[in-house]
Amino acid sequence: MERVTYPDKGSKQLEDFNLQIYRGEIMGMVPISAHGLQALLQLMQANMPLYDGHVYYCGERVNSWKSTRRSVNRIGVIDAHSRLVEHMTVSDNIFVLRQGFRQNVIQNRLLQRQLAPFMEDIGVHIPADAYVDKLSAFERVTVELLRAVVAGYRLIVLHEIGTVINGGELGKLYEMMHHYAGQGFSFLYISLHLEEIMEVCDRAALFSNGRIQKVIGRAEMKSEIVQSYTIEFDKMIRNHIGRRSAVGQEKKTVLSLSRIAGEVLTDFTMEVYEGECLVVQNLDEQVLRDILSVLCGDRKPKKGKICMEGRAIQPAACKDLALISADPTRTMVFQGMSYLDNLCMGLARRVPGIWKNTRMKNSVRREYEEYLGEDVFLMPVEALEEKQRYQLVYTRVLLQKPKVVVCVQPFRGADLTHRVLIWKMMEMLLDRGMAVVILTINLADSMSLADRLIRVSKEGIVQEVEKEAFGSLPIAAPWMDLYR
Numbered sequence: 001m002e003r004v005t006y007p008d009k010g011s012k013q014l015e016d017f018n019l020q021i022y023r024g025e026i027m028g029m030v031p032i033s034a035h036g037l038q039a040l041l042q043l044m045q046a047n048m049p050l051y052d053g054h055v056y057y058c059g060e061r062v063n064s065w066k067s068t069r070r071s072v073n074r075i076g077v078i079d080a081h082s083r084l085v086e087h088m089t090v091s092d093n094i095f096v097l098r099q100g101f102r103q104n105v106i107q108n109r110l111l112q113r114q115l116a117p118f119m120e121d122i123g124v125h126i127p128a129d130a131y132v133d134k135l136s137a138f139e140r141v142t143v144e145l146l147r148a149v150v151a152g153y154r155l156i157v158l159h160e161i162g163t164v165i166n167g168g169e170l171g172k173l174y175e176m177m178h179h180y181a182g183q184g185f186s187f188l189y190i191s192l193h194l195e196e197i198m199e200v201c202d203r204a205a206l207f208s209n210g211r212i213q214k215v216i217g218r219a220e221m222k223s224e225i226v227q228s229y230t231i232e233f234d235k236m237i238r239n240h241i242g243r244r245s246a247v248g249q250e251k252k253t254v255l256s257l258s259r260i261a262g263e264v265l266t267d268f269t270m271e272v273y274e275g276e277c278l279v280v281q282n283l284d285e286q287v288l289r290d291i292l293s294v295l296c297g298d299r300k301p302k303k304g305k306i307c308m309e310g311r312a313i314q315p316a317a318c319k320d321l322a323l324i325s326a327d328p329t330r331t332m333v334f335q336g337m338s339y340l341d342n343l344c345m346g347l348a349r350r351v352p353g354i355w356k357n358t359r360m361k362n363s364v365r366r367e368y369e370e371y372l373g374e375d376v377f378l379m380p381v382e383a384l385e386e387k388q389r390y391q392l393v394y395t396r397v398l399l400q401k402p403k404v405v406v407c408v409q410p411f412r413g414a415d416l417t418h419r420v421l422i423w424k425m426m427e428m429l430l431d432r433g434m435a436v437v438i439l440t441i442n443l444a445d446s447m448s449l450a451d452r453l454i455r456v457s458k459e460g461i462v463q464e465v466e467k468e469a470f471g472s473l474p475i476a477a478p479w480m481d482l483y484r
Contacts, residue, residue: 004053006043013039014210017053021155026177026187028201030194034415036210037190041157044075058154076148079159080412082140084147086133090126091115094147118146122176137285137441138169142176149180156180157188162196162442163412166283167474174200192416193444194221233420237448240427241482244277244451253309254435255321255404260304262290264458268304272404277426277436279450281443283457288408288439291456295406296323308403319349322402326409329389332396339377339384340365342392346400368395387421394425404435411445419445443475 006014013036021027031037042048047055047063047070055063057073077083084093091111112128119125126139135143141161148156158177162170177187177200189201197204198221206213255272262268264286272278282288293299294306297316305312308320315321325331334342340361347364348354354361365377372395376388384392397405410426411419426449429436438446447453447470455463465473471483 001043002054002056004043004055005051006039006048006053007051008039012036012051012210014043017211019205019212021186021188023154023186024181024184025203026181026189026201028197028204029188029190029207030197030204031190031192031415032206032208032213033417034413037207037415039210040207041077041159044073044155044157045077046072074151074153076144076151076153076156077159078141078144078148078156078161080161080164082132082144084132084140084143087131089129089131090135090143091128093132093143094150115146118150122146122179124172124176138165138172141165141173145173145176145180149185154184155186155188157190159190160192160412161189162191162193162444163409164285164441166281166441167443170196192411192414192419193442195444197221233416233423233448236420236423236427238482240449244430255437256307257294258304258307260294260306261302262294262299265290266459268456268460270454270461272435272437273452274403275430275433275435276451277430277438277449279438279440279443279446279453281446281453281455282439282441283455283462285441287456287458288441291439292408295321296325319400320403321406322346322397322400322404323406324393324397324408324410326412328393329386332393333381333384333389335380335382337381339379339381339392342381343368343396343399346396346398349400364399371395386418390418390421390425394422394429397429398432401432402434404437405429406437406439408439409441410438411440411442423449443473447473447475 001017001019004014004017005012006017017036017040043055043063047068049068050063050065052065054061054065057075062069062071062073088096091114094115095111115128122142124142126135126142132140132143141164145156158173161173165173177189181187189197191197194204198218201218203215203217204221205215252274253271254274257268257270260268264284268291270280280291282291294301295315297314306315307313308318313321334345341355344354344361344364351357351360369377372388372391376384376392381389381392407426410422414422423445426436426438430449436449438449440446443453450470451467453463453465453470453473454461455465467483471480473480
């Protein structure tokens with residue numbers, strides 16, 4: 001991509017953007033600020049009209065400010081959202097749905113034999129006749145990778161895969177990437193974690209506000225120039241660890257899940273202590289969905305019970321339990337309601353008559369105007385910036401004053417700027433005495449807040465780690481040296 005400027009909806013998404021990815025290279029990208037990142041992914045796959053610049057793919061110019069081809073580039077994108085057809089088999093997704101498949105009669109055994117060499121090539125065994133909706137997250141990513149390879153996509157983009165699969169599985173994925181890079185396939189690996197980039201990539205680009213600020217080689221990845229981008233985050237963590245050293249000593253249980261059985265869990269028991277930050281690492285995405293469905297009340301567990309301070313509860317109706325979903329700026333900000341009404345939704349669980357009490361609502365507004373800003377109360381929620389949306393969601397929880405807050409993959413999809421904001425707001429909840437439970441797959445950011453860690457598989461808890469033993473965890477993060 002050469003000097004690309006791309007406007008969308010009246011704002012420049014990419015400006016004077018330059019990027020080169022070579023044949024057989026694994027290129028990394030760290031989004032310091034994510035503005036323009038989605039436009040970049042869209043522009044790589046589809047040739048949208050450019051204001052300036054040129055785009056080349058496999059040596060051919062496919063897009064230019066002079067003329068635009070209304071065509072699609074054969075580039076694969078793999079991220080947290082599956083692009084597979086769930087109720088079809090692995091072999092159907094890889095072979096039948098690809099462009100150019102011309103068989104009128106699908107011969108399943110033939111497709112299975114064709115798939116076998118690809119599986120053997122990467123040392124992975126996934127049954128060809130398995131249905132996609134039964135696959136683990138790692139198996140799904142592997143199938144998407146194989147589909148891109150079989151389809152002949154010479155460039156494959158992996159976007160925040162570390163939020164979907166755990167550390168051990170990431171190592172297997174890196175082996176596959178190096179294997180196919182040796183065959184001439186190229187990769188763009190987008191991650192917020194420099195530690196992941198350093199482990200797998202040949203070069204890395206620092207992306208900010210629609211531009212590449214700097215391209216660094218492997219030798220430069222640990223330099224002070226790169227570390228300076230994360231210095232604020234690192235400083236916050238060091239201060240937090242010092243302040244939280246005495247938390248959780250009394251271990252008074254506020255929330256307990258006893259012998260829970262769901263779709264994949266069979267006998268899961270967990271306790272949450274007052275005021276602690278508990279990180280629950282799910283070793284499988286299906287486990288995360290199971291725990292989440294129980295905690296948010298979407299599905300009643302097949303057996304077991306949930307208690308708040310010893311009393312059995314229905315999670316959806318419990319005012320002492322709050323849940324912040326993944327991607328909360330999209331799923332927890334409600335259009336058609338005013339900013340103040342959005343803000344008071346949490347308070348309404350404690351004061352049901354708040355909607356008719358204009359005096360109380362105005363009191364809330366006066367109390368939080370200084371922190372949130374006066375302008376937001378006059379804006380339609382659709383016009384809020386990302387930072388203002390995050391502040392709205394977390395302040396709503398603060399007003400509810402629950403005893404336990406469950407945060408689902410809170411850092412997923414957030415660039416470095418917003419990660420710092422989310423981190424500060426979660427620390428604010430902890431400072432108010434609330435227990436925070438982080439449901440996650442990737443530990444890198446979440447462990448910086450943790451007082452305790454439990455790792456959960458389909459069989460239940462496989463490991464529990466207290467803060468004093470964090471130094472033994474195989475996590476690559478600058479602040480881990482404080483524990484070691």
